[in-house]
Amino acid sequence: MDQWETAGRLGGAPAGDASGYPAPTWALGAPETRYAKSEDGYVAYQVFGGGPFDLLFIGNWASNIEVMWEHPSMARYLNRLGRFARVICFDKRGAGLSDPVSVGALPTLEHWIDDARIVLDAVSSTGAALIGDAEGGPMAMMFAATYPQRTRALVLVNTFAKLLRAADYPIGMPEEAAERLLQIWEASWGTGVVLELSAPSLASDPQMQRWVGRYMRLSAPPGASTRMYRWVLQVDVRSVLPTIQAPTLILHRAENRHYRVPMGRYLAEHIPDAKYLELPGADWYPPSVNAEPVLDEIEEFLTGARPAPADDRILATVLFTDIVDSTKLAAQLGDHRWLDLRAAHDGLVRTHLQRYRGTDVTTTGDGFLATFDGPARAVRCASEIATAVRSLGIEIRAGLHTGEVEIQDGQIAGIAVHIAARVMALADKGRVLVSSTVKDLVVGSAISFADRGPHALRGIPGQWRLFEVTGLA
Numbered sequence: 019m020d021q022w023e024t025a026g027r028l029g030g031a032p033a034g035d036a037s038g039y040p041a042p043t044w045a046l047g048a049p050e051t052r053y054a055k056s057e058d059g060y061v062a063y064q065v066f067g068g069g070p071f072d073l074l075f076i077g078n079w080a081s082n083i084e085v086m087w088e089h090p091s092m093a094r095y096l097n098r099l100g101r102f103a104r105v106i107c108f109d110k111r112g113a114g115l116s117d118p119v120s121v122g123a124l125p126t127l128e129h130w131i132d133d134a135r136i137v138l139d140a141v142s143s144t145g146a147a148l149i150g151d152a153e154g155g156p157m158a159m160m161f162a163a164t165y166p167q168r169t170r171a172l173v174l175v176n177t178f179a180k181l182l183r184a185a186d187y188p189i190g191m192p193e194e195a196a197e198r199l200l201q202i203w204e205a206s207w208g209t210g211v212v213l214e215l216s217a218p219s220l221a222s223d224p225q226m227q228r229w230v231g232r233y234m235r236l237s238a239p240p241g242a243s244t245r246m247y248r249w250v251l252q253v254d255v256r257s258v259l260p261t262i263q264a265p266t267l268i269l270h271r272a273e274n275r276h277y278r279v280p281m282g283r284y285l286a287e288h289i290p291d292a293k294y295l296e297l298p299g300a301d302w303y304p305p306s307v308n309a310e311p312v313l314d315e316i317e318e319f320l321t322g323a324r325p326a327p328a329d330d331r332i333l334a335t336v337l338f339t340d341i342v343d344s345t346k347l348a349a350q351l352g353d354h355r356w357l358d359l360r361a362a363h364d365g366l367v368r369t370h371l372q373r374y375r376g377t378d379v380t381t382t383g384d385g386f387l388a389t390f391d392g393p394a395r396a397v398r399c400a401s402e403i404a405t406a407v408r409s410l411g412i413e414i415r416a417g418l419h420t421g422e423v424e425i426q427d428g429q430i431a432g433i434a435v436h437i438a439a440r441v442m443a444l445a446d447k448g449r450v451l452v453s454s455t456v457k458d459l460v461v462g463s464a465i466s467f468a469d470r471g472p473h474a475l476r477g478i479p480g481q482w483r484l485f486e487v488t489g490l491a
Contacts, residue, residue, distance in 0.1 A: 048064075048084065048087035048093070049064040049065060049066040050064070051063070051064055051083060051084055051115060052064070052065075052140070054108075054136045054137050054139070054140035055136075056111075056132060056133065056136050058111065058117070058119075058129070059111055059116070059117030059118075059119075060116060060117050061108055061109070061110075061111060061116045061117070061133045061136055061137055062083060062108060062109045062114060062115035062116045063083070063106060063107065063108035063109075063137040063140065063141075064083050064106070064107055064108070065104065065105070065106050065141050066096070066097075066100050066104075066105050067097075067099060067100025067101065067102075067103055067104050067105040068100070068104060069100070069101065069102045069103035069104055069105075070103075071103055071104070071146070071147060071170060071320075072103065072104050072105075072106060072138075072141075072143045072145065072146035072147070072170075073099060073103035073104065073105050073106065073146060073147045073148075073149065073320070074106045074107075074134060074137075074138065074143075074146040074147070074148050074149070074158075075096075075099065075105055075106070075107040075149045075151070075154075076107075076134065076148060076149060076150050076151065076154035076155075076157050076158045076161075077107070077151045077152065077153075077154045077304065078151070078152050078153045078154060079110055079112075079113055079130075079153050079154070079246060079247075079250060080113055080114075080233075080234060080237035080238055080243055080246070081109050081110070081113050081114045081233075081237055082109065082113070082114035082115060082233060082236045082237050083107055083108065083109050083114060083115060084114075084115065085114075085229075085232060085233045085236050085237075086233065088229060088232070088233075089225075089226070089229040089233075090431075091226075091309070092229075092304060094309075095304050095309050095313070098310075098313045098317075099149075099313070099316075101317075102317050102320065102321050103147065103320065106137060106138065106141055106143065106146065108133060108134070108137045110130045110133055110157075111129060111130070111133055112238070112242070112246065113237050113238055113246075114236070114237050114238075116133070118242075127156065127157055127160050127253065127255070130157050131157060131160055131161050131164060134157070134161055135161075135165070135168075138168065143168075144168065145167070145168045145169065145170050146168065146169070146170055147169075147170040147171040147172070147173065147320050148161060148162060148169060148171070148172050148173065148264075149173045149175065149316065150172070150173070150174050150175070150177055151175045151176065151177065151304060152175070152176055152177055152277065152302065152303075153177070153250050154177070155174050155175070155176075155177025155178060155179075156177070156178070156179065156253050156255045158172060158174065158177075159172070159174070159179070159255050159258060159259065159262060159289075160255055160258055162262050162263075162264050162266075163258040163261045163262050163263075166262075166263045166264065169263075169264040170264065171264050171265045171266070171267070171319070171320055172262065172264045172265070172266040172267070173266075173267045173268075173269070173316050173319060173320070174266065174267070174268045174269070174282075174285060175269045175270075175302075175312060175316075176269070176270055176271055176274055176277050176282070176302035177277060177281070177282070177285070178277050178281040178282075178284075178285070179254065179255050179256045179259060179281070179284060179285060179288070180253065180254040180255070180256055181196070181250070181251050181253065181277075182196060182251055182252070187256070189278065189280035189281060189284060190281075191251075196251050200244060200247065200248060200251075203243070203244055203247055204240050204241070204243075204244040207234060207235075207239075207240035207243055207244070208231045208232075208234045208235040208240065209227070209231050210226065210227030210228065210229075210230040210231040210234075212230065212234070213226060213227065213230055213303070215275055215276045216276065216301070216302060216303040217300075217301040217302070217303040218275070218300050218301065219299075219300065219301050219308075220301065220303075222479055223479070224477070230303075256288065259285065259288040259289050260288060260289070260290065262289050262290065263290070265291070265293075265319075266289050266291070266292040266293065267292070267293050267295070267315065267316070267319040268282055268285050268286050268289070268292055268293065268294045268295070269282075269295050269297060269312055269315055269316070270282030270283075270294075270295070270296050270297070271296075271297055271298075271299050271300055271301065271302050272296045272297065272298050272299065273298070273299060273300035274300060274302050275300060276302070277302065279296065282294065282296070293319070295315060297311050297312060297315075331422055331423070331424050331425070332422070332423060332425065333420065333421070333422055333423075334389040334390065334391065334420070334421075334422075334423050334430070334434070335389065335390040335391075335392065335393040335395075335396040335418055335419070335420040335456060336387070336388075336389055336418065336419055336420070336421070336423065336430070336434050336435055336437075336438035337376065337386070337387070337388045337389070337390065337396050337399070337400055337416060337417070337418050337438065338382065338385060338386070338387055338416065338417050338418075338438050338439050338441075338442040339367065339385040339386045339388075339400065339403060339414050339415070339416045339442070340382070340383075340384055340385035340414060340415050340416075340442060341363065341384040341385060341407075341412055341413075341414055342412070342413040342414060342415055342447045342448070343413075344383075344384035347359070347412065359410060359411075359412065360384075362410050363407055363410060363412065364381070364386075366403065366406050366407055366410070367386050367403055367407075370399050370402055370403050370406065371386075371388055371399065373399070374390065374395040374396070374398060374399035375390065375391065375392075375395060376388045376389065376390045376395070376396065376399055377389045377390070379428075379429065379430055380429065385414065385442075387430075387435075389423065389430060393418070393420050393456050393459040393460050394459075394460045394463040394465065396418055396420075396456070397418060397450065397452060397456065397460060397463075397465055397487055397490075398465070398490055400416040400418060400450045400487070401450050401487050401490055402490075403416065404416060404448055404449070404450055408448070413447045413448040414448070415442055415445035415446065415447060415448070415449060415450075415451075416442060416445060416449075416450040416451070417438050417439065417440070417441030417442025417443070417444070417445055417450075417451050417452070418438060418441065418450070418451075418452045418453070418456050419434055419437040419438040419441055419452070419453040419455060419456060420434070420453070420455045420456050420459055421433065421434025421437065421455065422434060423435060433478070436477065436478060437453060437475060437478055437482070438453075440475035440476055440477070440478060441453055441475070441482075441484060443476075444473060444475075444484065445486075446486075449486055449487070450486065450487040451470065451484050451485070451486055451487075452467070452484065452485050452486075452487065453482060453483075453484060453485075454482070454483040454484070454485065456485075457485045464490075465487065465489070465490055466487075466488045466489040466490075467485035467486060467487060467488060468485065468486045468488045469483070469485055470483075470484045470485060470486050471483065471484070472484075
């Protein structure tokens, strides 16, 4: 079966509520949007980062440079670029915050290249490295060929010179598959269904679905977007590839179902001296869960140095604790006695955290969030806390999971934190519950467990087998 046959199976409403995306706190640090005037209207752009050279980021034609900061993964992706370059991004005319174009007069690559040039002029940039991502790739290639004196380097990520199949281009998408894709594109516009092609590992993530749906809706309405995508399908920049003079890096996901690997290899074969790398995975949308390898390669290519391992992402065992029936206890004891009990509880917990080298991240209402650099210490600490607080006449529940966490201003974030919280919520009174990851990592520690079977963790894909701590040797 042709790889594009999967396009005919896309569809259906995405899980999760597509309305009312919560106000994002991380967007408060988004750069200011400005406008550059062209002969045919205004182009919206942003500038951020403080590196020693300019980097023009050219993404999908459907964009909104303000909404893109509303998802933490995308914000992290952009901020990573801003660590080593002054980054410039913009909405092409006809999309997002830039002026619309007439339905009967779609822009050309020449128009969009003018948009890029106008924005670079507006920020006094005489030369920049270019990133052409997905449908932004042909535009980046055209710009590099047209303005070699203004192109420091060219990075092409999961992109193509031509999408549709032709007699001299058998790797392209068949016409019938393209028509089916356009029908689905229009019918599901603004719903996040596109993730099934662009980021299949995230396709069932309700948060990503809501953000992608909102991003699409605020990029363009469905009719205009379909006409625009039909135009994108006709783009063919194969003839300009041999004229590109800039040093070029081509990155492509090995399991990309839409912009297939042969399209990336074609670019490498026809752009002089291009460097080509295939990376594992199928997700090609920038804010994917595995964007760091792509960013590492981009940074090394553009700066000459691979970034040092980040110390803000670590493997840790995450512990959540919670006082059982705390609201009922507070009502029974009254404010003063409850505060005294809480202080005694907090003191006991912190004593045990210190003993087992745990990091007290924060209190969580009636409990604690802590991390450990060893899972066995975390399990022993949680179990001893559960025993110790009984002397105060209270019970706690505790949950643990081991995974990668991101440290941000003394706080932690990441899927591992959410999993640990969900595990704790399933623990019985006075019990310590752990994920199978923790149980597997403490083999040989003489800690005993009882299998509590598979569970669905709210908001976390898949089934998770949980284990209750039953003894410490």
